Amino acid sequence: MLVKTYASAVFGINATTITVEVNISTGTKYYIVGLPDNAIKESLQRIETAIVSIKMRMPRQKIVVNMAPADIRKEGSAYDLSIAIGILAASGQLINDEISDYIILGELSLDGTIQPIKGALPISIQAKKEGFKGIILPSANAREAAIVSNLAIYGIDSLADVVRFFESKEDFQPTVVDVRQQFIQRMNNYDVDFSDVKGQENIKRALEIAAAGGHNVILIGPPGAGKTMLAKRLPTILPPLTIEESLETTKIHSVSGHLSAMDSLMTVRPFRAPHHTISNVALVGGGTNPQPGEISLAHNGVLFLDELPEFQRAVLEVMRQPLESRSIMISRARFSIEYPASFMLIAAMNPCPCGYYNHPDKECICGTAVVQRYLSKISGPLLDRIDLHVEVTPVEFNELANSRAAEKSEAIRNRVIQARGIQIERFKNSVDMYCNAQMNSSLLREVCHIDDRGKELLKNAMERLSLSARAYDRILKVARTIADMEQSENIQNSHLAEAIHFRSLDRENWAG
Template sequence: MLSRVYCASTIGVDARLIEVEVNRTSGMPKYFLVGLPDRAVSESSDRIEAALSNSGASFPDGRITVNLAPADLPKEGSAFDLPIAVALLDVSGQIKTEGLHETLVLGELALDGKLRPVKGILPMAVQAREKGLKNMVVPASNGPEAAVVDGINVYAFGHLGEVMEWLRDRESHDPLSVEVRQMFRENGQQQILDFSDVRGQENVKRALEVGAAGGHNIILVGPPGSGKTMMARRLPDILPPLTLDEALETTKIHSVAGLLPSGKALVTSRPFRSPHHTVSDVALVGGGSIPRPGEISMAHNGILFLDELPEFKRSALEVMRQPLEDGSVSISRSRMSVSYPSRIMLVASMNPSPTGDWYDPADPAGASPAQMQRYLSRISGPLLDRIDLHIEVQKVSYDELSSKSKGEPSARIRKRVVGAREVQTQRFRGINGVYCNAQMNTKMSRKICLLDEAGASMLKKAITSLGLSARAYDRILKVSRTIADLERSEAIKSNHVAEAIQYRSLDRESWLA
């Protein structure tokens, strides 16, 4: 007798439908599992046998062959426990099979029959809907995540016995539903860090506003205690809110990585990832024998913050160059190739010298210009080329620290940022993969970022007299366009270009002079 049950497996951030085929014949009791299972899948028979026994069912006797099709696709994880158990119940006649051909079944089994959550539920639910399946059976903890997807009935259970009861009587349980808008409203009510707490640093806050408005990568250069990390952690609060499509993209990655909190259905706020400087290449960009997303993909649609940038391994920083340019990470292995999205806003911070402070001719114990140059040279030119805004952060004075007046709140800054992003949304409508000014390629920037005579003259003078590199040209054009958008100006004016030039300090040949 043969039984088929549908389940799914993730490949990158997408899923693929898997057929669990169970064939039972007479003979000596024997259990075979084929179809490129990994260790976790191969060990499922012991968990399933104990779970069936503790749920009032029995493991079928005879010769049992379980095939996970397609057979050439590696299978890994514990999500196959429940579909194999259901197929065994079906092949032994212990459940009804009506509607089983239009149901996706996923879940890990505990020995007592309880259902434990599994990774990658959201992309699996999307795949089930695209394949025309009507029902989806998942562990209770994964229920809200699966229910975010419209067009499929999600049934969430806590025990194998409940699944068996539903299979015998389909009216015994109602499908789960969630309110997506309520999730976004609840996120908006959460306590957040606010720029009103930042004393002074008005020029830095302005630069961060420009970066957020255009999605530009940023590097903050300043001595310890000047507030670089504090301001970087407040940056997500002035970014535009996630759209539903962005939330689904982000949630897919967190779900596949197994980092979505239990019971949480959707990532509704922009990610902020801050890995330690000892992070490995694989942990930062992704990879492994079985590819997994790295920090740069976990920050998709959000911010990747690298504190003390020169302390990161050079190899780890260099592998970021391609993801920053393309907005995706491609990982190739002998058995498969996967791609993870990595459309991020990179924010980095660093000290100006090994001693932590700026060059001071009056301080003989301070860093010399040569020491500062060697320290800054730890960051390669190609990586620096992908950072649009170089922001010099000075120490805050006592008068500013002791002031009782608060700074401009994040909500007001965010309103201006959202307005500038709306202008960019209209500008790039219909252009695939471009959502903000920072994502323009060279051809687009030359076409869209047109300068008047005064602006062109100023930029030419900056490149020749200030020692700006040629690679800074396109970056200045893009940042100028963003500054103009913040002012709702269709034309890029000379004052916009002048402000953009100020944000290229690390490109100046004479900046240490």
């Protein structure tokens, strides 16, 4: 008897429906065809033991399982439940005409319990698009899948529960998630705040500019100056995620398996801080079974690289293209997968190996050549793609001991939202462009007008600092953001001067 059930496979951050055809006929062997990987080939041993554990019978006949389309490689153990239900239906132990109305997914344990899967959200989106009545999947993934409205999501704990569901011996209620209420409740759920930072008003100003325009930042200063503390608080002043951004971010984290059973929706901007020993594949994504890398997990959020010169140079260089295109294409011989990677880069580094070059109180033990060699670990093309170069100086004792309350993140965020509102209106007719940092060359010429005095100021800066054409564009973008923060229609010379000030690492002989 031939029975069809339906499962789903995730490629990139999108899902493809897989038809699982099970046929039982005269014979004695089991076959799984349709480009299954080893985890799927081994599934029959898990399925047989699980079926026996719930007091049902594994057919001792020829069983052929075909997974269509046959030209797509199937990977992972999430097909166990769909195959098991197909075998029970094909052998006449489970009779229900609605089996084909549901996507069925889950990894089976030997005792029949069901283990969580990855990618429940994109699977749910695709199931709704293709008109399925609902999805049966592990309880741990139910809230994540239930984000999609008008689709019945049933969280199940065991194979026996799935059999009872189709036999209608017990009532099962679909999981319901109020996405908008959950989003509103958790959108400002941060554990840190800018008011925790004493002093460093100039650094806070730089990070506010970065947040207002979506600009990349590098913080350079001695140990203990507060670089990491400031970087961790950057997401608290960024505009809240929109529902669309939240869904897109959640899809990426769902595919990578980073969502817990209670985190059905990403409501705050992600903050990723990989260790400097990370490989280039882990950073940009890929691998034997391609997964999103850190730059994609930071999509719509912040990627923080602490101790930047300690990263392998090859690892840093692979970021150059994603920083411009805001996506990463993983290409292999038989397929290509594109992951989104629109993130703000914030990097931190010491000015020299000992960390005390230019320190007001402590003496640096590094020679000029050592400092230059240390700074040269970061390539010019990568620095060109970082808009704001900020020197962080130690906080004086009087500032640390001051009991005066510092400005809260909420107040800074309100100003950032106001500046972003101007940019959203400016780019309303542009596709996939929301902030000044994303401007292309044609838009730059259109919206970044400067007068003759401004041109002269910029010309002198270009000549004195030996700036590249890309750095010229970055200065104009930052100046435009500063003008937006002051609600100025035109870029003033003061805006240009402040933007030029944030190119400290471009200065000739900066390290002596």
